[in-house]
Structures are given as structure tokens and as C-alpha cells.
Amino acid sequence: MNIESDIVAPQLxxxxxxxxRIRKDFPILKQIINGKPLVYLDNAATSQKPQVVxxxxxxxxxxxxxxxxxxxxxxxxxxxxxxxxxxxxxxxYIHAAHRQEIIFVxxxxxxxxxxxxxxxxxxxxxxxxxxxxxxEHHSNIVPWQILCEEKGAKLRIIxxxxxxxxxxxxxxxxxxxxxxxxxxxxxxxxxxxINPVKEIIERAHRYGIPVLxxxxxxxxxxTIDVRELDCDFYAFSGHKMFGPTGVGVxxxxxxxxxxxxxxxxxxxxxxxxxFEKTIYNDLPNKFEAGTPNIAGGVGLxxxxxxxxxxxxxxxxxxxxELLEYATDALSNIKGLRIIGTAKEKASVISFVLEGIHPHDxxxxxxxxxxxxxxxxxxxxxxxxxxxxxxxxxxxxxxxxTKEEVDALVKGIDKVIEVLT
Amino acid sequence: MSALNELYQEVILDHNxxxxxxxxxxxxxxxxxxxxxxxxxxxxxYLKVENDIIKxxxxxxxxxxxxxxSASVMSATVKGKTKKEAEELFKSFHNLVTGQLNGxxxxxxxxxxxAFSGVSEFPARVKCASLAWHTLxxxxxxxxxVVSTE
Numbered sequence: 122m123n124i125e126s127d128i129v130a131p132q133l134x135x136x137x138x139x140x141x142r143i144r145k146d147f148p149i150l151k152q153i154i155n156g157k158p159l160v161y162l163d164n165a166a167t168s169q170k171p172q173v174v175x176x177x178x179x180x181x182x183x184x185x186x187x188x189x190x191x192x193x194x195x196x197x198x199x200x201x202x203x204x205x206x207x208x209x210x211x212x213x214y215i216h217a218a219h220r221q222e223i224i225f226v227x228x229x230x231x232x233x234x235x236x237x238x239x240x241x242x243x244x245x246x247x248x249x250x251x252x253x254x255x256x257e258h259h260s261n262i263v264p265w266q267i268l269c270e271e272k273g274a275k276l277r278i279i280x281x282x283x284x285x286x287x288x289x290x291x292x293x294x295x296x297x298x299x300x301x302x303x304x305x306x307x308x309x310x311x312x313x314x315i316n317p318v319k320e321i322i323e324r325a326h327r328y329g330i331p332v333l334x335x336x337x338x339x340x341x342x343x344t345i346d347v348r349e350l351d352c353d354f355y356a357f358s359g360h361k362m363f364g365p366t367g368v369g370v371x372x373x374x375x376x377x378x379x380x381x382x383x384x385x386x387x388x389x390x391x392x393x394x395x396f397e398k399t400i401y402n403d404l405p406n407k408f409e410a411g412t413p414n415i416a417g418g419v420g421l422x423x424x425x426x427x428x429x430x431x432x433x434x435x436x437x438x439x440x441x442e443l444l445e446y447a448t449d450a451l452s453n454i455k456g457l458r459i460i461g462t463a464k465e466k467a468s469v470i471s472f473v474l475e476g477i478h479p480h481d482x483x484x485x486x487x488x489x490x491x492x493x494x495x496x497x498x499x500x501x502x503x504x505x506x507x508x509x510x511x512x513x514x515x516x517x518x519x520x521x522t523k524e525e526v527d528a529l530v531k532g533i534d535k536v537i538e539v540l541t
Numbered sequence: 542m543s544a545l546n547e548l549y550q551e552v553i554l555d556h557n558x559x560x561x562x563x564x565x566x567x568x569x570x571x572x573x574x575x576x577x578x579x580x581x582x583x584x585x586x587y588l589k590v591e592n593d594i595i596k597x598x599x600x601x602x603x604x605x606x607x608x609x610x611s612a613s614v615m616s617a618t619v620k621g622k623t624k625k626e627a628e629e630l631f632k633s634f635h636n637l638v639t640g641q642l643n644g645x646x647x648x649x650x651x652x653x654x655x656a657f658s659g660v661s662e663f664p665a666r667v668k669c670a671s672l673a674w675h676t677l678x679x680x681x682x683x684x685x686x687v688v689s690t691e
Contacts, residue, residue, distance in 0.1 A: 477606075478580075478581070478582075478603075478604060478605035478606065478608075479580075479581075479605075480580050480605040480607075480666070480669065481549075481605045481606045481607070484545070484548065484663065484666065485545065485549075488543070488544070488545040495580075496579060496580055496581075497578075497579070497581065501578075504581075509581075510580075510581025510582075510583065510603065511580060511581040539549055539554070540549070540554065540557065540606055541558070
């Protein structure tokens with residue numbers, strides 16, 4: 122299928138980050154919670170959505186709603202064009218070589234599951250080894266555990282130091298002829314660590330081992346160039362990059378995807394079905410069984426258009442300034458310990474307060490309209506590594522401000538006052 | 542009083558800071574673990590039950606202010622009570638934290654447990670307040686599995 126892409130010519134690139142303007146793009150940020158302006162610092166869980174994304178999805182349902190790839194009528198054609206245009210936008214956004222390498226999935230989790238089920242079941246055998254790291258989200262642990270259990274393979278773990286940095290020498294030692302796959306998180310959701318994925322990939326490739334990168338926490342913060350990274354698979358979610366929930370992307374190198382069996386089966390992933398034999402569809406449709414989240418795909422396309430208005434370097438500079446400002450301010454609070462002090466970090470700060478459970482921190486901050494995440498962040502092995510049951514986590518996006526960091530600090534002072 | 546002050550009442554703050562019966566019991570004849578892995582509240586409850594009477598009770602572990610204070614107030618409340626009385630208290634406590642009381646008059650019968658009335662405004666925290674009680678129930682029924690309220 123060849124759908125004309127309607128990639129918009131680069132618009133005015135905004136730099137440096139004009140915070141007041143950005144904040145106006147996100148209607149939810151105007152909300153008052155418990156009588157206080159919302160301070161949304163839970164972006165690593167999910168980010169807020171700009172009006173243009175909400176509008177694009179509304180417009181789709183108002184004017185284009187129809188099923189894709191099949192109809193001969195006007196609406197089906199419109200819907201197919203919008204959905205496939207989103208695929209093109211994503212392809213260019215992550216610098217993939219081919220549009221067929223962009224598989225729509227529900228989420229990063231589904232992307233990892235797709236690879237574990239399809240590539241993994243076909244290629245992993247008894248006695249083989251799969252390498253992940255000590256800072257993976259459960260979604261990049263459990264699919265591999267299930268695969269290993271099924272195949273009699275072994276999961277090997279790259280350890281980390283007390284700052285939350287992976288020990289690359291230990292990784293090198295883990296690589297051996299039995300290693301058949303490496304799956305690694307780009308940016309840790311619990312610690313904020315930015316892992317040296319390029320180096321990790323390069324080392325695996327010396328032995329011909331393919332690498333999947335879990336990019337869920339990286340994609341909202343930095344430019345992703347899958348060809349420069351040379352990763353074999355890259356998975357991310359729309360909702361963490363200001364797009365809708367329920368839609369994500371699995372990028373895979375064409376030759377790998379082509380050799381992989383389908384993940385789910387049914388409509389849209391076939392060319393022809395006879396009771397004797399079914400011929401599968403070409404990429405990317407082979408991996409997209411059933412009617413997908415069309416509105417979500419269209420919304421993600423609009424998200425990419427929105428993000429293309431920004432210079433990611435400027436966004437990154439702003440976020441790093443926030444991170445530094447918040448790290449300094451939080452470090453000055455007596456009894457507060459930051460968990461995750463890697464040199465290379467995204468704007469995520471996990472912390473614990475002496476003698477105060479994270480859930481109490483979360484509840485008291487919420488009373489002042491401050492939204493943070495508390496708990497184990499679906500990364501229980503990270504919590505075990507640091508000997509804590511949970512952390513409080515503040516995660517910043519491009520629309521957050523220094524004033525919001527100040528509100529957080531004031532809120533934590535109040536937590537300490539109430540509970541000690 | 543704001544919802545937050547209702548939640549973190551003086552009694553709760555006091556019991557969180559200085560929990561009562563917070564120790565290991567070496568001659569306990571019932572020992573049950575209460576664990577909410579999602580939030581990390583994790584306590585071990587010790588009981589000495591003789592002739593269906595709770596002769597002694599203690600606990601150790603860690604958790605949020607609500608779960609710790611709840612275990613502490615519970616231990617002070619049920620000590621010396623019969624198994625049946627403790628189970629009745631558990632029922633009443635459950636009604637209290639899930640907002641199913643019949644007016645303020647009923648609240649006045651709760652004594653120190655009334656401090657947990659504010660929990661009903663915070664649905665996510667009901668499991669914190671009730672962990673110790675579910676653990677107690679299991680201990681009284683001589684069950685040995687790990688109890689969770691998540």
C-alpha cells in the first residue's frame with residue numbers, strides 16, 4: 122500500500138522554550154485542585170495532552186470515523202489516509218529508514234511482548250541467554266521471564282552501582298556465545314538514569330546479538346534516531362510523549378520483522394485466507410491484526426506535528442535546568458535522600474524521606490494540588506536493589522516551571538511538619 | 542477541618558511517631574504477616590491467644606503513617622478482648638473507614654478508633670488502614686498465609 126504522506130513542512134521552530142505559550146497549549150494545566158493551581162509532576166506516569174491532539178482526535182470522530190484499509194467509500198479512504206500519514210510522521214520522527222518498520226501497538230508493553238512472543242519464540246532455544254538490566258520496568262522483565270520459562274533459557278541481569286548506573290564491564294562479561302538477545306531500558310522510569318544504549322548495542326552487535334530498547338521514558342525528552350543508535354527494535358508509548366493512551370509504536374529493522382511470525386492473528390494481517398492455507402500480509406500489516414486504535418494513531422500523528430514545532434535541544438536544556446534546580450533544592454531538605462544520582466539523567470527525581478512513607482508524602486502533597494507518583498513504579502527489583510519499599514517520584518516535562526519546583530519543596534516541608 | 546487534617550488526626554500522628562506494642566513477641570502462639578507489596582506496607586503481627594482471649598498482641602515492620610497507626614491503635618484496643626469481640630470491632634472498623642456509619646452517634650462509640658474516620662475520604666488509603674485488621678482476623682482464625690488488602 123502506498124499512501125501519500127502529508128508531512129507538514131517544518132514550521133517555525135520555537136527556541137528557547139517559551140513556557141507561557143507551551144502551558145497555554147495544555148488546557149488541563151489550568152485546573153485548580155483542592156483550591157490550588159495544579160502542579161503536575163507525574164509526567165513519567167503519563168504526560169498531559171495539548172489542545173491540538175485533543176482536536177485532531179475529535180475531528181477524526183466528527184468528520185472521518187470509518188474503518189481503515191478496507192472500504193471503498195470516502196470516509197474509509199479519509200480514515201486510512203490519516204492513520205497511515207501518522208505512520209509516516211512517526212517514521213520521520215525517529216529517523217527510521219522505512220515506513221514498514223513502524224508497527225502500531227497499544228503501548229511499549231505490547232511492543233516488548235510482540236518481540237518476546239514472535240522473535241523470541243522463533244529464535245530462543247533451551248540453554249540460551251537473554252540479557253536485561255537491573256533497572257528494567259516490569260514490562261521489560263516479565264515477557265522475557267515467561268519466554269525463558271517456556272524455552273528453558275536463562276535471564277541474565279546487568280547490575281548497577283549505588284548511583285543507579287549500569288556496570289558496563291559486568292555487561293561485557295555477561296555477553297557470551299549463549300547470549301541470543303539483549304533488551305534494555307533507554308531511560309529508567311524509577312531512577313531517571315539515561316543508559317549508554319548506543320554502546321550497549323554496539324557491544325552486542327560485535328557478537329551478532331540483536332537489541333531491543335525500551336524507549337518509553339526517553340522519547341518525550343530527546344531526539345531518537347533509530348538508525349544512529351542502530352537498535353534492532355525500539356518500543357515507545359504515545360501517552361508519555363503528550364499523545365493519547367492506548368497507542369504505541371514498535372520499530373523493528375525490516376529484515377528482522379520480515380523473518381518474524383505474526384504476533385496476533387485475524388483480520389488485516391492476512392493477504393488471503395483459505396481453510397487449507399493463509400498467506401500473511403506484508404509489513405507493517407502482518408503485525409496489526411484487527412481494527413486498531415485509529416483515533417489514537419491519528420492523535421499520535423498530531424502529537425508528532427506538535428513536537429516538530431520544538432527544537433528538542435532547547436526542550437532538553439529547559440528540562441535539565443529544571444532537574445538541576447530541583448535536585449539542588451531537594452538535596453537541601455533534611456532527611457531527604459535522592460534515589461538515582463547517575464551523571465546522565467532525564468528530568469526524573471525519585472526520593473525518600475527519613476521516617477516518612479512515600480504514600481503519606483503523596484497524600485499530603487495532593488492536598489496542595491501537587492501530583493507526584495509514589496510506590497515502586499513497576500520496578501520492584503530497583504526498590505530491592507536500594508533496600509526500600511517505595512519512593513516518591515517527581516518527573517518533569519517541558520511545560521513544568523521553576524515555580525512548580527518551589528511549590529514541591531514547600532509541600533515537602535509541610536509533609537515533614539505534619540508527620541514529625 | 543480540611544480532609545487532610547481529618548486524615549492525619551492527632552491520634553494517628555501520635556501512634557505513627559510512637560507506636561504501641563511495637564516489638565517482637567518471642568512467646569507468641571500466633572504469628573501472621575500482613576504485606577501490601579504495591580505500596581510496601583509490611584508488618585508482622587504477634588498474638589498470644591489463650592481460651593479465645595487475646596492475652597497479648599504486638600507487631601513490627603514498616604509502612605505508611607496510616608497503616609502503622611492503625612496497627613498500633615488496634616493492638617491497644619483489642620488487647621484483653623475475646624476473639625468474638627475483636628471480630629465485632631473489625632466489622633465496625635471496616636464500616637468506619639469505608640464511610641458506612643449511621644451518623645455521629647455511632648462514631649462516638651469508637652473511642653480512639655474514631656481517629657480513622659477521615660480515611661473514608663481517601664479511597665486509596667482504605668487498604669492501608671485495614672491491613673492490620675485483616676492480619677488480625679487471619680491470626681485469630683489461625684491461618685498462616687501472608688495477608689494483603691491490595
